[in-house]
Amino acid sequence: xxxxxxxxxxxxxxIYAAGMVPVDLNNVFINHHNPQGLVEEAELAGYPRNxxxxxxxxxxxxxxxxxxxxxxxxxxxxxxxxxALMETLLLAGVRVIPFAFPFDRDYDLLKLQIEKLMEALGVxxxxxxxxxxRLNKVRQRVWELDRLTWQQNKISGWDNHLYQVSxxxxxxxxELFGQQLDExxxxxxxxxxxxxxIRIGYMGVPPIMDDLYHYLExxxxxxxxxETQRQFTMPFNTDDLVEQYRLYSYPYGIFYRLEDVQQxxxxxxxxxxxxxxxxxxxxxxxxMIVRQRLDVPILTLEGDKxxxxxxxxxxxxxxxxxxxx
Amino acid sequence: MFAGIxxxxxxxxxxxxxxxxxxxxxxxxxxxxxxQHGRLEDGQLVVDLAGLGLGAIELKSLVSTGYGRQTINLKxxxxxxxxxxxxxxxxxxxxxxxxxxxxxxxxxxxxVKISKGRMMDFExxxxxxxxxxxxxxNMAAVLDIDMEELSRHYEDPVxxxxxxxxxxxxxxxxxxxxxxxTAQLAAGVNYTIFKRVKPMLIKLASPTIVFxxxxxxxxxxxxxxxxxxDVEVIVPENPQYVGSIGCAVTALKEV
Numbered sequence: 001x002x003x004x005x006x007x008x009x010x011x012x013x014x015i016y017a018a019g020m021v022p023v024d025l026n027n028v029f030i031n032h033h034n035p036q037g038l039v040e041e042a043e044l045a046g047y048p049r050n051x052x053x054x055x056x057x058x059x060x061x062x063x064x065x066x067x068x069x070x071x072x073x074x075x076x077x078x079x080x081x082x083x084a085l086m087e088t089l090l091l092a093g094v095r096v097i098p099f100a101f102p103f104d105r106d107y108d109l110l111k112l113q114i115e116k117l118m119e120a121l122g123v124x125x126x127x128x129x130x131x132x133x134r135l136n137k138v139r140q141r142v143w144e145l146d147r148l149t150w151q152q153n154k155i156s157g158w159d160n161h162l163y164q165v166s167x168x169x170x171x172x173x174x175e176l177f178g179q180q181l182d183e184x185x186x187x188x189x190x191x192x193x194x195x196x197x198i199r200i201g202y203m204g205v206p207p208i209m210d211d212l213y214h215y216l217e218x219x220x221x222x223x224x225x226x227e228t229q230r231q232f233t234m235p236f237n238t239d240d241l242v243e244q245y246r247l248y249s250y251p252y253g254i255f256y257r258l259e260d261v262q263q264x265x266x267x268x269x270x271x272x273x274x275x276x277x278x279x280x281x282x283x284x285x286x287x288m289i290v291r292q293r294l295d296v297p298i299l300t301l302e303g304d305k306x307x308x309x310x311x312x313x314x315x316x317x318x319x320x321x322x323x324x325x
Numbered sequence: 326m327f328a329g330i331x332x333x334x335x336x337x338x339x340x341x342x343x344x345x346x347x348x349x350x351x352x353x354x355x356x357x358x359x360x361q362h363g364r365l366e367d368g369q370l371v372v373d374l375a376g377l378g379l380g381a382i383e384l385k386s387l388v389s390t391g392y393g394r395q396t397i398n399l400k401x402x403x404x405x406x407x408x409x410x411x412x413x414x415x416x417x418x419x420x421x422x423x424x425x426x427x428x429x430x431x432x433x434x435x436x437v438k439i440s441k442g443r444m445m446d447f448e449x450x451x452x453x454x455x456x457x458x459x460x461x462x463n464m465a466a467v468l469d470i471d472m473e474e475l476s477r478h479y480e481d482p483v484x485x486x487x488x489x490x491x492x493x494x495x496x497x498x499x500x501x502x503x504x505x506x507t508a509q510l511a512a513g514v515n516y517t518i519f520k521r522v523k524p525m526l527i528k529l530a531s532p533t534i535v536f537x538x539x540x541x542x543x544x545x546x547x548x549x550x551x552x553x554x555d556v557e558v559i560v561p562e563n564p565q566y567v568g569s570i571g572c573a574v575t576a577l578k579e580v
Contacts, residue, residue: 297446304452316449318406323444 005062005071007085008078009168009232010099011245013135014117015072017127022169023068029057030208035306038064045088052278053208053305055081062089070095072117077101077251080282101251111242132241135170138178142167142233145185150199150224150268154191157202157223158213159184164229165206196222198324199269203227203261203290204276204283208303212317215309221321225268227261254286258293265296271324272297279304297324326382328374329572330399331410332391335431335458335539340569341379342577350566351379369400386579388572405575407568412437412444414571415535418561425531427522427550428567429540431458434522438529448525455490456521458539464514467494468507475511476543479552483513493517515545519553526554533557537567 003021006012015022029035035057042056043049045063062068073086075098086096097120102109118128145163149155163181170177198221205228213223228250236247249257265273273294277284279302287300299320301313309317331338337358339351353362362377363370374382389402390410405413411428415421416439426437434450434457454460465475483505485496500510518540526534534556536547541564551558561567 302451312449312452315407316447319408319444319447322406322409323447 002070003065003068003172005058005065005068006169007058007071007073007082009248009250010072010074011114011117011128011241012169013128013131013241014114014121014123016131016134016174017118017123018121020121021172023065023172024169025058025061025068025071026054026206027166027169027171028065029054029061030210030306032057032061039306047088050280051081052079052280054205054278055079055085057306059085059088062094063092068094070097072097072099074098074251075100076103101245103253105246105252105256107242107246110246114242114245128241132239132244135174136234138170138174138181139167139233139235141178141181141185143235145181146230146233146235148185148188152188153193153196153222154188156194156213156217157200157226158210160223161202161206161213161226161229164226164233167229167233194222196220198222198271198321199224201225201227201261201265201268201270201273201296202276203257203273205278205281207276207301208278208306209309209313210307211309212301215314215317216321219318219321221271221324223274225264225270227257227264230264231260254289255293258290261294265294270296272299272320274299274301274320276301276303278302326384327573327576328382328384328387329410329569329574329576330372330387330389330391330402331566331568331572332389332399333431333568334433336565337391338566338569339377339379340566340573341382342570342573344577346577348570348573349379350563350569351377352565353377366400371400386576388576388579390568390572403576403579405572407433408435408437408444408447410568410571410575411435411537412439412571413574414567414569415439415537415561416442417570417574418567419535419559421533421535421559423531424533424535424559425526425529427526427534427536427541428538429457429518429522429536430538430565433457433538434525436522436525436529438531446529448529450521453490455493456518457490460490460493461514461518461540461543463490463494464497465511467497468501468510468514470507470511472543474507475514476545478508478511479515479545479549480512481509482516483509485513485517512545515543515549518543518546519549523553526550530554531556533559536560537564539565541565 001021003023005023005025012022038060039053039056041060047056073082142163149160200221200223202223231250234244238244249260273296275290327342329340337353337355341349362373387402389399390405390407415426422442423440428435432454437447438445483500536558541560547558
């Protein structure tokens with residue numbers, strides 16, 4: 001089956017409807033045995049130092065994987081650097097399909113975008129709806145995992161992150177992913193309690209360092225809400241695919257996203273929020289608004305290189321946890 | 326005796342406190358301290374306190390903080406977060422409960438808002454040390470003056486952009502070539518520190534700023550902050566020991 005790369009979550013139903021395998025390039029990059037090596041490779045190719053590592057990682061990931069001949073690039077609603085990523089990929093002979101989430105969440109414009117994607121991949125609405133049913137069966141189980149995360153003390157912030165973030169592409173095999181989920185969920189009742197007193201909400205793009213969740217738990221705090229990752233699971237009650245991606249908050253404005261965050265702060269009884277923004281990302285500017293609008297203590301974290309927390313960030317996390325205690 | 330150790334980037338500070346809260350303060354060069362007094366045991370740093378020349382100490386409890394603790398745990402010591410240590414020290418030394426703490430250390434800038442004795446929010450410098458002691462030392466060396474002389478000047482400053490601690494040197498040399506006086510250049514250097522910490526101070530503003538860390542010995546900077554922000558600025562005695570005193574106070578209270 002043909003593989004197709006994604007720069008972030010898009011209506012993945014269309015890809016499954018086309019009988020293709022979606023590959024979230026972010027996941028392949030960060031799970032590479034040497035993700036920093038991929039960043040450096042992109043810099044050697046000419047990518048500037050002061051550009052986000054995710055973009056560079058994705059570029060090198062496509063360059064290294066010859067079986068990814070097509071990439072769907074989100075040109076609006078995610079990252080403006082994706083434009084140039086798209087252009088450098090075109091230069092390298094990769095087929096690029098642009099996808100734009102309309103800024104104002106306009107239903108008709110979004111529908112048009114989805115239909116253009118369907119046209120590019122040659123699928124019908126019926127096929128897309130069948131794929132949606134297939135994926136929703138798996139999504140429902142991830143929602144259950146998320147519910148257990150904040151209602152019990154057994155599921156770690158990392159596991160919550162990992163299963164939810166995987167819903168951008170379902171690891172290319174929804175049924176196998178669903179099976180792994182079932183195995184995990186079956187083990188939950190016997191899992192030991194994680195002893196932490198502080199409940200943290202994480203907002204922003206998924207972190208580039210993978211030890212954040214463990215570090216917090218080691219220090220007595222646990223992430224019980226992952227904003228963007230949860231959004232990747234489409235936790236909405238609608239059968240209308242266009243509406244589903246209209247409710248999906250991540251690619252739209254910060255004010256709409258904050259409505260979701262505010263609800264979850266109350267529901268999940270969060271003590272504080274970690275607002276993560278990638279180095280050199282325009283989303284760092286939005287921190288101003290986040291701080292003004294949310295009523296809980298906020299720690300703004302900036303991640304640059306992949307994988308491990310630096311000493312400075314650890315110091316800031318320590319102080320934040322101490323502040324919430 | 327209760328001990329607090331602040332493993333800083335430039336100096337290791339040791340504060341010893343007895344039951345009557347009498348303090349004795351000691352400072353060591355960081356690299357020399359690790360080389361001469363420390364050894365690794367099971368991944369933890371063991372410090373020969375007797376070898377530090379502090380006299381005969383019967384140690385009841387030891388609390389440490391600072392950058393060192395991120396990489397090496399001090400054996401038999403309780404580690405506390407750096408910002409907590411500084412806040413505890415500042416509250417203890419000033420008796421204040423509502424203020425903004427500005428701590429400028431060897432490579433660190435921290436601003437913490439304290440309300441009713443509790444830490445409410447904080448900011449730290451990002452990936453550059455251009456508002457710290459190391460920066461001032463470098464700039465003083467470029468001007469061929471000592472820190473004492475540097476800290477005298479705040480009037481009629483030259484304009485420096487200060488985006489980077491190292492490029493700042495080149496910029497400063499450029500200003501020397503343009504013929505500015507040492508007083509104007511020194512004032513300009515002090516102003517760059519203010520410009521760097523100003524957004525943090527405004528974000529976490531209070532009518533009173535407690536200024537700590539080695540850089541708090543810079544009287545010009547104190548004057549600049551007072552004038553520009555129209556606030557009261559308090560510098561406790563021995564401002565560079567505030568973190569270690571916070572540790573010693575914690576050691577005393579928690580035993």
